[in-house]
Amino acid sequence: xxxxxxxxxxxxxxxxxxxxxxxxxxxxxxxxxxxxxxxxxxxxxxxxxxxxxxxxxxxxxxxxxxxxxxxxxxxxxxxxxxxxxxxxxxxxxxxxxxxxxxxxxxxxxxxxxxxxxxxxxxxxxxxxxxxxxxxxxxxxxxxxxxxxxxxxxxxxxxxxxxxxxxxxxxxxxxxxxxxxxxxxxxxxxxxxxxxxxxxxxxxxxxxxxxxxxxxxxxxxxxxxxxxxxxxxxxxxxxxxxxxxxxxxxxxxxxxxxxxxxxxxxxxxxxxxxxxxxxxxxxxxxxxxxxxxxxxxxxxxxxxxxxxxxxxxxxxxxxxxxxxxxxxxxxxxxxxxxxxxxxxxxxxxxxxxxxxxxxxxxxxxxxxxxxxxxxxxxxxxxxxxxxxxxxxxxxxxxxxxxxxxxxxxxxxxxxxxxxxxxxxxxxxxxxxxxxxxxxxxxxxxxxxxxxxxxxxxxxxxxxxxxxxxxxxxxxxxxxxxxxxxxxxxxxxxxxxxxxxxxxxxxxxxxxxxxxxx
Amino acid sequence: xxxxxxxxxxxxxxxxxxxxxxxxxxxxxxxxxxxxxxxxxxxxxxxxxxxxxxxxxxxxxxxxxxxxxxxxxxxxxxxxxxxxxxxxxxxxxxxxxxxxxxxxxxxxxxxxxxxxxxxxxxxxxxxxxxxxxxxxxxxxxxxxxxxxxxxxxxxxxxxxxxxxxxxxxxxxxxxxxxxxxxxxxxxxxxxxxxxxxxxxxxxxxxxxxxxxxxxxxxxxxxxxxxxxxxxxxxxxxxxxxxxxxxxxxxxxxxxxxxxxxxxxxxxxxxxxxxxxxxxxxxxxxxxxxxxxxxxxxxxxxxxxxxxxxxxxxxxxxxxxxxxxxxxxxxxxxxxxxxxxxxxxxxxxxxxxxxxxxxxxxxxxxxxxx
Numbered sequence: 001x002x003x004x005x006x007x008x009x010x011x012x013x014x015x016x017x018x019x020x021x022x023x024x025x026x027x028x029x030x031x032x033x034x035x036x037x038x039x040x041x042x043x044x045x046x047x048x049x050x051x052x053x054x055x056x057x058x059x060x061x062x063x064x065x066x067x068x069x070x071x072x073x074x075x076x077x078x079x080x081x082x083x084x085x086x087x088x089x090x091x092x093x094x095x096x097x098x099x100x101x102x103x104x105x106x107x108x109x110x111x112x113x114x115x116x117x118x119x120x121x122x123x124x125x126x127x128x129x130x131x132x133x134x135x136x137x138x139x140x141x142x143x144x145x146x147x148x149x150x151x152x153x154x155x156x157x158x159x160x161x162x163x164x165x166x167x168x169x170x171x172x173x174x175x176x177x178x179x180x181x182x183x184x185x186x187x188x189x190x191x192x193x194x195x196x197x198x199x200x201x202x203x204x205x206x207x208x209x210x211x212x213x214x215x216x217x218x219x220x221x222x223x224x225x226x227x228x229x230x231x232x233x234x235x236x237x238x239x240x241x242x243x244x245x246x247x248x249x250x251x252x253x254x255x256x257x258x259x260x261x262x263x264x265x266x267x268x269x270x271x272x273x274x275x276x277x278x279x280x281x282x283x284x285x286x287x288x289x290x291x292x293x294x295x296x297x298x299x300x301x302x303x304x305x306x307x308x309x310x311x312x313x314x315x316x317x318x319x320x321x322x323x324x325x326x327x328x329x330x331x332x333x334x335x336x337x338x339x340x341x342x343x344x345x346x347x348x349x350x351x352x353x354x355x356x357x358x359x360x361x362x363x364x365x366x367x368x369x370x371x372x373x374x375x376x377x378x379x380x381x382x383x384x385x386x387x388x389x390x391x392x393x394x395x396x397x398x399x400x401x402x403x404x405x406x407x408x409x410x411x412x413x414x415x416x417x418x419x420x421x422x423x424x425x426x427x428x429x430x431x432x433x434x435x436x437x438x439x440x441x442x443x444x445x446x447x448x449x450x451x452x453x454x455x456x457x458x459x460x461x462x463x464x465x466x467x468x469x470x471x472x473x474x475x476x477x478x479x480x481x482x483x484x485x486x487x488x489x490x491x492x493x494x495x496x497x498x499x500x501x502x503x504x505x506x507x508x509x510x511x512x513x514x515x516x
Numbered sequence: 517x518x519x520x521x522x523x524x525x526x527x528x529x530x531x532x533x534x535x536x537x538x539x540x541x542x543x544x545x546x547x548x549x550x551x552x553x554x555x556x557x558x559x560x561x562x563x564x565x566x567x568x569x570x571x572x573x574x575x576x577x578x579x580x581x582x583x584x585x586x587x588x589x590x591x592x593x594x595x596x597x598x599x600x601x602x603x604x605x606x607x608x609x610x611x612x613x614x615x616x617x618x619x620x621x622x623x624x625x626x627x628x629x630x631x632x633x634x635x636x637x638x639x640x641x642x643x644x645x646x647x648x649x650x651x652x653x654x655x656x657x658x659x660x661x662x663x664x665x666x667x668x669x670x671x672x673x674x675x676x677x678x679x680x681x682x683x684x685x686x687x688x689x690x691x692x693x694x695x696x697x698x699x700x701x702x703x704x705x706x707x708x709x710x711x712x713x714x715x716x717x718x719x720x721x722x723x724x725x726x727x728x729x730x731x732x733x734x735x736x737x738x739x740x741x742x743x744x745x746x747x748x749x750x751x752x753x754x755x756x757x758x759x760x761x762x763x764x765x766x767x768x769x770x771x772x773x774x775x776x777x778x779x780x781x782x783x784x785x786x787x788x789x790x791x792x793x794x795x796x797x798x799x800x801x802x803x804x805x806x807x808x809x810x811x812x813x814x815x816x817x818x819x820x821x822x823x824x825x826x827x828x829x830x831x832x833x834x835x836x837x838x839x840x841x842x843x844x845x846x847x848x849x850x851x852x853x854x855x856x857x858x859x860x861x862x863x864x865x866x867x868x869x870x871x872x873x874x875x876x877x878x879x880x881x882x883x884x885x
Contacts (some may be wrong), residue, residue: 208612331785334631339784445632446642448785449626452792453646456661460650460800463660477660 076131082148201233253427256288270505278376287468317419325441334447352383526729528659533737555758556694558749563704563744587718588812620834650800684754709855
């Protein structure tokens with residue numbers, strides 16, 4: 001009885017097409033069809049696929065060819081296609097045509113016209129912003145390029161700011177990004193392979209590499225990882241990054257994320273692979289080493305000494321960020337003998353009325369700093385400076401006067417917070433901020449001993465990390481042939497080699513004494 | 517470029533040797549030497565350095581014809597299955613004892629010199645946990661870590677020694693011959709096993725990228741380490757003079773307590789982290805060797821999984837003698853004396869057997885083909 005009821009219900013369901021056509025498989029099935037010679041049938045099918053007229057921006061223009069009087073129809077999505085091109089280069093010539101048996105490709109005045117006979121490719125083309133022409137009596141439909149997605153124009157780089165060097169940044173339009181990179185590498189061997197990585201939204205990723213330079217195995221490995229994705233939608237590179245990285249729970253990033261086309265280009269020229277996507281104002285560089293996160297583009301644009309000076313400052317800043325709070329805790333709690341007597345008295349004097357242990361004091365202030373930082377990032381623009389002043393000055397001052405915090409702690413925490421900004425890469429920046437707390441904890445428990453134990457464990461961990469098969473601290477250890485661009489950089493004319501850990505096809509990038 | 521998975525290069529090898537043998541100057545090895553050779557301990561050390569080259573060289577020589585074997589496999593190859601296994605087992609016992617005694621000594625240094633209020637157990641526990649983690653990462657990463665840190669460690673050591681040298685009194689090394697040549701030679705003979713670590717290096721010989729790197733790296737590092745051990749022995753005497761140095765257990769740490777740097781009167785906490793890093797790497801390496809040998813002797817392929825077990829064993833063995841306050845230094849002295857003839861004799865025996873078996877001729881024949 002129950003089964004019977006179910007059968008009847010099922011039959012009813014099958015009779016109602018609207019309800020069952022929403023699944024992905026049925027949609028795909030619909031697209032498997034071929035174009036019919038009857039234009040009405042084609043248009044009906046398209047109406048169904050695009051749900052016209054519910055879908056407001058999908059437009060169909062029906063017309064009769066001027067010469068033969070055959071029925072034709074042009075279909076496009078007006079929000080992503082350039083309407084002017086469609087009107088001027090397609091509709092106008094079609095109507096004005098006088099020859100009786102002229103082919104579509106002879107009438108249309110666009111950069112290319114391609115004929116398709118299956119619905120699937122047509123739909124793909126329309127979704128990419130192209131227009132399709134159906135012709136009565138023809139089992140082929142014609143598409144031409146007229147995509148025009150809206151987006152920003154090329155603007156200044158905002159998170160990787162330089163004083164000397166190019167100011168351009170990548171934008172959300174992948175075509176623009178490709179153009180920015182091709183502007184820098186005028187070589188036919190720069191390949192931009194495209195690959196669809198998601199099932200529903202059809203997001204396309206571009207794999208850029210230089211043929212005869214990048215390692216074939218590496219390229220194959222990247223393609224394999226991208227092809228193995230089984231996801232409905234991956235909107236942009238920040239999300240893609242988390243799908244393809246080596247260790248998803250690791251504190252350290254393994255893919256470099258840069259918004260500067262010049263940086264991406266120099267990595268390409270060294271044999272790295274760059275990924276680009278629509279909707280991402282940045283590129284992913286892989287494989288990435290620790291050093292690539294530590295560097296910025298400017299150190300190579302600045303002269304040798306200046307560039308290395310910046311590197312020294314950044315290295316010192318990194319150490320201060322990670323260690324200074326922890327060192328303050330361990331020295332004042334465990335190793336007081338090493339502080340000169342006068343300073344010790346000064347510290348003791350300021351702490352006279354503070355009721356908390358130093359460990360707690362530092363933790364409190366570091367947490368407050370993180371709060372101010374996060375809040376400062378999220379507040380609407382006009383209020384930003386106010387938050388900074390309220391947070392840093394008033395809060396700090398008041399905390400000291402209320403005897404909750406000693407003034408030296410403010411200095412220590414301000415220093416550790418300020419120096420963390422010298423690392424421009426956001427992933428490494430986060431890693432350092434979190435590591436700082438780990439060190440504070442270890443210093444609170446075991447002083448210098450605990451810090452050193454954590455440090456050496458961290459180092460063991462760091463050297464064992466790999467990004468697409470490349471050791472994280474290469475080429476420093478394990479050693480590889482390279483230009484030795486690690487903590488310091490060499491004189492530009494002596495940076496003769498591409499990094500050996502990438503196994504580039506051509507390891508040498510300059511003649512000896514490149515500028516004699 | 518040529519490096520393949522799991523192998524270390526000459527840089528990493530040298531860094532490991534320099535850290536694991538070089539740190540001996542910071543533990544109670546100097547005081548063992550000072551106890552008998554008095555202020556001429558450096559001469560004993562020099563003598564040890566000169567004499568030890570023989571077994572080290574022999575060992576390297578034997579490996580020239582067995583490039584793909586490690587020490588354990590070589591033992592089986594040379595001595596036969598039963599005796600070879602027994603030799604390796606003996607080596608394992610010695611290695612394990614060395615690991616226990618040395619790590620307990622180091623934990624003792626930390627607890628008596630720097631963390632006097634902290635109980636011994638947590639200090640020892642952390643030391644072993646960190647080293648267990650390092651050993652689990654494998655030789656490749658121990659090597660990389662050693663190479664990344666060695667310059668900073670050696671520079672700070674150099675600075676400490678330089679300051680001590682400047683603050684010391686050169687005249688104190690006299691009388692030059694100390695307790696007499698006989699005593700110096702005897703001390704050297706008893707403690708020749710200071711360099712016994714080099715024998716255990718045979719265990720990682722096939723893990724070095726090429727035999728050439730192994731040979732060059734070992735010999736070069738040997739030279740550096742020998743010098744590195746002799747000079748501080750002179751400097752310690754220059755600072756403390758011979759009567760006080762005999763009763764000091766850890767002269768290096770007394771030294772960095774003693775010296776001052778400008779406005780900083782107590783600088784030992786500045787040197788402490790560097791010394792700790794060296795010690796962590798050293799015991800990671802020792803632990804790795806012991807586990808590797810254990811896996812070899814008992815035919816356990818995935819020996820990394822033994823590390824937690826060995827760590828626990830070391831922890832309890834290391835804790836036991838602690839309760840007899842003065843036992844560890846005595847045990848260490850006894851241990852060094854016992855190991856000395858073995859360290860000197862085994863490589864000679866191995867070379868002799870290899871010669872008798874005609875391994876060298878085979879190799880020559882193979883190469884000429």
